[in-house]
Amino acid sequence: MREDAEPGGWAEWGSVPGLVRSAAERYADVEAVVDGRTRISYAELGARVERAAAACMANGVAVGDRVGIWAPNSLDWIVSALGAVSAGAVLVPLNTRFKGAEAADVLRRSGARLLFVTGTFLGTSYVASLRRAAGEGAGPGVLPGLPELEQVVVLSDDAAPADFRTWKEFLASGDGVGEAGAEVRARASAVRPGMPSDIVYTSGTTGRPKGAVITHAQTLRAYEAWCDLAGLRQGDRYLIVNPFFHTFGYKAGVIACLMRGATMIPQPVFNVDTALANIAAERVSVLPGPPTLHQSLLDHPARDAYDLSALRLVVTGAAVVPLRLVERLRGELGVETVLTAYGLSEASGIVTMCRRGDDPSVIASTSGRPIPGTEVRVVDAGGRRPVGPGTPGEVMVRGFNVMRGYYEDEAATAEVLGLDGWLRTGDVGVLDEAGCLRITDRIKDMFIVGGFNAYPAEIEQLLGLHPDVADVAVIGVPDPRLGEVGKAYVVRRPGSVLTGDDLIAWARREMANYKVPRTVEFLGQLPRNASGKVVKGGLRGRLG
Incomplete structure (x- = not known):
């Protein structure tokens, strides 16, 4: 071990729960999280995570179950996520820019049993959005369109719908689990390095979200290396603006701070x-x-x-x-x-x-x-x-x-x-x-909008759902503020009088904001090669 290395290490921690326990002991009195007026130490953070883990166990979360979280950066995100992982669950973070249908799709694909969701964020009720997207179907769960989802916990002080639970109610439900936390710690100790710690969904060229499975050992080893190379150290105060639903926000943020005893200051937007x-x-x-x-x-x-x-x-x-x-x-x-x-x-x-x-x-x-x-x-x-x-x-x-x-x-x-x-x-x-x-x-034509990966095929698939769109192709174009933004080339259906403003307004209701094209150009037809594929080089050539 290097002379300046921190005590512990990825092999010694073994798992994310092991890291949380180690940080709570090693940095007990160090300020762990500052969220508005709330300030807690690492010892307090460890206790809160343990209580959240107990609640997960009391509500039937077993080792290997998937638990989703759809919320902005906050102390509650940190506690609920680490609590689920400490109960042996596999975390499935959801992009806060998702609309209800996009979130429901990931929850369905992952087979999530439990979801932590924010109340209202940026003027949008995530609970209502999810209900609209998954409130119909034949499933037995709290949302018929998501048959495997057994429980939804609302991370806010607001009253939750009758079939959902508030964060406070959820935490209270675990108060009888184990004696002095022994059962919770036993569950956390059962989490092995090679088990999955999280599934991060990232869209590919087909537009279908795919979940990358990462283990505890991979997470710990990768971000211990990040800490070493960056020089993160105890006493650092870390403003975490990168969203927690993104690998970098969660792991180079929360996980890295746990490793070095740095103070987390989450900023939701x-x-x-x-x-x-x-x-x-x-x-x-x-x-x-x-x-x-x-x-x-x-x-x-x-x-x-x-x-x-x-x-x-x-x-x-x-x-x-x-x-x-x-x-x-x-x-x-x-x-x-x-x-x-x-x-x-x-x-x-x-x-x-x-x-x-x-x-x-x-x-x-x-x-x-x-x-x-x-x-x-x-x-x-x-x-x-x-x-x-x-x-x-x-x-x-x-x-x-x-x-x-x-x-x-x-x-x-x-x-x-x-x-x-x-x-x-x-x-x-x-x-x-x-x-x-x-x-x-x-290679796959992805472009980056203000730090968010945007995938043309996924955007094209969504735009193609508009009743007046016959054909569509999307490319990234330079933008002085965001680096790149989307431009859509659209072929209207016969007789349509669809305007660019109409389509952009529709898109804002149907997809995350960073995916929405900023400009639309209408064409009689899209340039295609002999095999029928759109020649995007020809579209880029139109930019001059």
């Missing part, structure tokens, strides 16, 4: 004024996020009114990072460490990362080198032969971080994961002579 206020008031030292987040902080007209001097660590990625941004973070804000990284859900969220001490040009132009225990190669169009430094090709990954497979989808797993352990990422990249990776394109 990114608002630059709120972020600046939090950084100043809470003496925030760590702020990962997409480049757009950091750019907005730097460019805020009232930035100088806030004390940002505690900021020392920024980790970014998910898009091209301008060298000027790295220089400004260091020069104007005095940020000691700025790092970039690359990952995907199918590889535990982390593949490569820059190192402290790397030149700013390396940090801005690459995503760094593979993390320890992993290999990265770039291959030719056939997917078999590695290409040399400087030559673009498909990025492939092999190592401990690669998922076990897509949940209950052997065909989709076989498409991306070979018997030799190499994972096809679908990303185009270039390796330089030093082994640093630069992502240049997406």
